[in-house]
Structure formats: C-alpha cells, structure tokens
Amino acid sequence: MQPENKHTISVLVSNHFGVLAKVSGMFSARGFNINSLCVGETENPEVSRMTVVVRGDHSVLAQLIQQLNKLVDVIEIQDLTQESFVERELVMIKVNAGQEQRGAVIEVASIFRAKIVDVGQHCMTIEVTGAEGKIRACIDMMRAFGIAELVRSGEIAISRAAK
C-alpha cells in the first residue's frame, strides 16, 4: 500500500451555473474523499479556480485527475503538490475570553500574527491566516481558552513563480 499523501489540486473551470455541482457530484459518485474545496472567480470573469485538497495514494490521485479531465467545464488541472506552491487558509475562531483572559488571547494571537476582528463581554473573535500546520497550532492553543465557534475557509493555493 502506498502512503496516503495530501494533494493540493488547482482546477480552472468555466464560470458557469452548476459547475460546482458537477465537480462535487463527480467526487461523491466516484467515492473520492475531499478534505476541502474552495472556488472563486479568477482575473478572468469567465473562469473560476477551484482548490481541491484530497488525501489518497498515487493511483487515487491519478484517477481523480483523469475523471476531472472528462468534465466538459474543466479547463485545466494542476497538481500543485508536484511543484512549489503557496497555500493559505483563513480561519475565524470565537474564543471564550472575558476581561481577565483578553491579554492572554491577544498574546497568543500575536504569536500567530492573527488579528482580533471582534470583541464582546465574554468572547473574542480572532482571524488567522496560514498554511495547514500553523492553523492547526493556533487552534490547539486557542482550545485552552475554550472555543465557542470556529469557521474555516478551506485551503486556497497558487504556484510559486518559476525561478
């Protein structure tokens, strides 16, 4: 058995009605497990970019790419894992923090270069951006204060400029 690696795939698709339904429908019909899927318009309003994060061995990934390639709306597929790329995810965490914990939360947040985006009597909301490892570390630290709510954008990624 090959190891189940994390793969980040970037898919350019026509910015049409229902494209997301077709792509996600193909994933579920063929039993691919997707960690996250993000979609948004690109610099060209007719084209959207999807960032798909999937775990699986090489053959699962190859089959996923081939099946994506058969969708009429798919324009181009890039397996970013094959090259150098930048990945980011945005997470907002509502932390239980009254007056006495605020300082501690701000301190931890600053270590992760997170921003405080909202504050109330009993809680604070912080916004943290980064790659998977940093996000995980930040969430783990915030658990100590007690997390009331958490929302993740899913990962987006872009290839690095050629040297």
Next chain:
Amino acid sequence: MATVKAAARHPLAGQKMRGADMVIQVVVDEGVDTIFGYSGGAILPTYDGIFKYNERNAAQKLNLIVPANEQGAGFMAAGYSRVTGKVGVALVTSGPGATNCVTPVRDAMADSIPLIVICGQVPRAAVGTDAFQEAPVFSIMSACAKHVFLIQNEQELEATVRTAFHIARSGRPGPVVIDLPKDVQNWEGVFTGEGHLSMPGYEQRLKQLRDSRMTKEKAAAFFEFVKNAQRPLVYAGGGVINANASAELREFVKTFQIPAVTTLMGIGSLDTTDDLCLHMLGMHGTAYANYAVEDCDLLIAVGARFDDRVAGVPRQFAANAKILHLDIDAAEIGKVKPVDWHHVGDAAVSLRDLLTHGKGVKTDFKAWTSQLMKLKAAHKMNYNRNGEIIQPQQVMEMINEITKGEAIYTTGVGQHQMFAAQFIDFKQPRMWLTSGSMGTMGYGLPAAIGAQVGCPDKIVIDVDGDGSIRMNLGEMETCTTYNLPVKILLLNNLGDGMVVQWQTLFFESRFSGTDKSLHKKDFVKSAEADGFEFARRVEKESDLRKTLEEFIAAKGPAFLEVMTDKNAFVYPMVGPGMSYKDMITGPYIEAREAKANGGDEKLETTAAF
C-alpha cells in the same frame, strides 16, 4: 471550420422564430429524422414546434414516436443511436417526464451511447419554487449524464442545442441533457443558424486527442511486444463499435493472424462466424474464450475497460500476459489493471496507424491459433439436448439458424440476454443491442422499436425474458401503433432466471421474490390486446422450428412466447470475485480440467460477492 460555415449561410438565418422552433430546427440540422418522446405541460411549445415544422416540410417530416412511458423514449433513442451511429433524441416534459429518463440516461452513459434528452422545465421564474411538475433535473442528471445544460439565457439556446450534439458524439460518446424552461421555448428571437458555446478545456482535449497520432516509435514498441509474443490475443470492446473501427479491427486481426475475444458490448465488432473470433469472454463468456485469456501471453485491449464482469479479479486476469491498451478515454488506462503499453486515441485512427506502421511485420501464430481451434472444438457451447422442456439455448440456436448473423437483436437483462450473447451470430457491428454496463431490465423492447425505426428494412428481434419484458410492457402497443415489424421473442421460464441461478448457487435455493409461477399474465392475450396479429405460444419442442420460421417471416409486429426450462442455467460461469481458473463450465460443456464440472455443485461465496 468557421470559414466553411460562413460560406454556407443557413437558409433560415435572420428569421424571427420561437425558441421551440429553434430547438427543432437545430435538431433537424444535426441530421436527426426521428424524435422519441412524450408531451406534457412544460414541453408543449416544442411539441407544437414539431407539428408546425411538419406542416412546413410535408415532404421531409420529422418522425415522432410516442412511447407509453418516457423511459421507453430514452431507450428507443438509444436503440436508434446504436444501429445508425447517429445521435438519438428524446423529448420529454418536466418533472416526472424527466425523472423517467434518468435510467436511460445513466444506461447510455455507462455504455457510451450518444443521446440528447431535452426536458421541458417550468418557466425560469418558477424554478426552485416546487412548482407543478418541477424536478431538479440539472442536479439529478449531472450525476449520470456526460453533460447537462440548464438554459438560463435565451440568447444561448440555439448554440446550446448545437453544442449538446457536439458533446454527445465527440470523444467518448455519451448522453447530454438539456433542461429547457417553458418561457425560453415561448421566447421569440432571431435565428442565426450557426454558433457553438465556448468550451475551451473540452475543445483543447479533443484537439489533443485528434493530434495524438500514433508515432512510428510508439507503433514500433507495439510491434516489439507482438513479435516477442507466442500467444497474442485481441480483447475488443464496445469502443470499437462506437468508433466505427470494426473494419480496421478485422483487417488488423486478419493481417497479423491474431485471434480475438470480444466483450458483451463488443459483439459484432468482429464477424462471430470468423475462425479467429472466439466470441465473448468474461463471467458468461465461452469456455474457449476464457481459456484463451488464461493462456495468452499478450493481451491487446481495444476500446474495452476491464470491467468487473470481465476482470473480476484484476490481478489474476490474463495473469501471464503483457497488456497493451488502446482507448479513447485516458481515464480507462490503468484504471483497473496496470498496462505495459498504451495509446489514447480514436480506435479506427489508431488501428489504421498501426496497420500502416506495421507493414512488413511478419507474424506466425499458427501454433497458437491451431491450439485455439482445438479448444474451440473441444469446449464448444452446449446445453441439455435431451430435456423434456424446451431449452432456452435451443431456441437461440434455432433462431440463429434462421437469421444467419444478419438480423438485429436486442435483449432485456438476465439469462436470456446471456443465452442470446452466447448463441447468436453477428456478421456486422451495430446489430447487437444490449444494456451492458447498467444491466437495465426492460431495455430490449423499446431499444428494438428505436432500432426498427433506424433500420426499417432489417429484421429486428427483441429476445426478452418474462421479468424484463414486464418492465416496459406498455411499449408492446407502441409496436402496433406505428406498425413497426419488431419481432418479440419471449423466453418465459416463470421467474427471474438469473437471480434464481444466483439464489441456487449462493443462497441455498431460497427464491426470495423471484418465482413468478403464480403470476397470472397471459402474454399472448396481452399481445393480442395490443393489436399483434401474430401472437403465439410454443410449449412443445416439435412446434418450435416451424413457429420460429413463421414468426420471423411474419409481416408486421410479431409476438412469440416460448415456455422454457427454468432449470437451464447460464454456463460457463466465472463466479463473482473469482478468476478464470475457477470457471465452471456446467454439466454440458467439457471443462479443460476435470475438477470444474458437474451441474449442481455450489460456487464458493467470496468477499467480493
């Protein structure tokens, strides 16, 4: 292509017309002469469009065949498509009309049949409001069609219909669904007579496919495998038929004297009466075809996909062979089994290129072919020839002697389907129509109707089972309504034979839900009620041949029910999750090794089952 189009301006270009009329005009422009479909509220304007088109074009009317159920329309369009090679068109209403087409759409996807299903939809303003006869057709069909369009912008209507045809027939063919809101059908606009939607990715991949011609080096590598082989075998699938590559495959087999097996879908790609054709492989393939797969040292797959009915245990399938794979779909290469050489491209073009580059390649596989001829003789298809009740295989053998490889056959799904596949000869492609991948019971009758419409001068025979025919029995009347001379041959063994066979082998003969001996239907009376002038039943073997001859010779629609032995099982059988070496040949076909014989032995149940 654009310049050619500009030169030949559409005679109706610039005219104002309704969306509905544009749809019909584009359908006709795409070469369609028949629409199969059922009207209803949300598709009324387009049906009106057919009526008006036929008023204007009395000399060359658009044929309309109305089924009993929209599922029938879908399978008729599929049958029409399979025999003609053209795109079949079904036109149905919203909601239930569309959902009744889900089965034929998925069936066409699984067997790669080019189909257009145009579904009426509630007006755009009502979409999503749970309106009367509304169904989420776009989402439902997205999961099972090659592509789906929901027309949101009426200005794109004309180009969308044209594009749908292009998608259905290009690359690996498949069904395309158009979800067509009623207000778009009623909208009036200017017909341009040209234009497609932009599909940059899809077009780029098609171009790649066209440009990826076999290089001299790649062909040389292919022939290196051939020259190093002692026992090569071609494994041809439905892709050969879809690509109209039958002539090329025949020439390839003949030139290099390489014997061949075909899949269920590939039957007819080679002349089944040819010595080098070993007929069907797989779960119910001929013993000699499966032995050939076991023995070969080189397997050349063409338009076939190693599905589970062929390669139940991929690792053990053709275990001693190098595998070469030609397919139009890159996703099929290595999907099931790793290959030693492959080429992605159109089968006809690729085989032609191989023939060109292979000129002068000398092969000598006489020892292998004569060994196979011996296997073919020693392990030929056989059945209980001393049964008291008529054996279904005997009926197939007899009708085959009458039609001699020249008739079109359709089937339902189950034992009768396998008997027909095993015993009937086909000299040409596009004459064997069966639901291969989806295994849809009820396929046979509507497919036969579509085939007869597509080939009015051919004999079209629906070999059906008593379970399968019930699924779309309403279409019996469609045969007589349109006076289509379809021949329906019902093999009635009072039950769902294939399931009974599995229950016998794997469930200790607990016949849960499959015994139909208490069912009361008199099929002959039913046929008579539907207006069949020829409607008969045969119960005695002595009546069989004469009745079959009269049945085939009958003018107009004909129905014949033959009561057959429910104990006649389909053999050979490679059980689910088993490899070819575990093939059971049953009590009447000689097995190569003595162990795998005897009629009533139980197959082992495996995890895969």
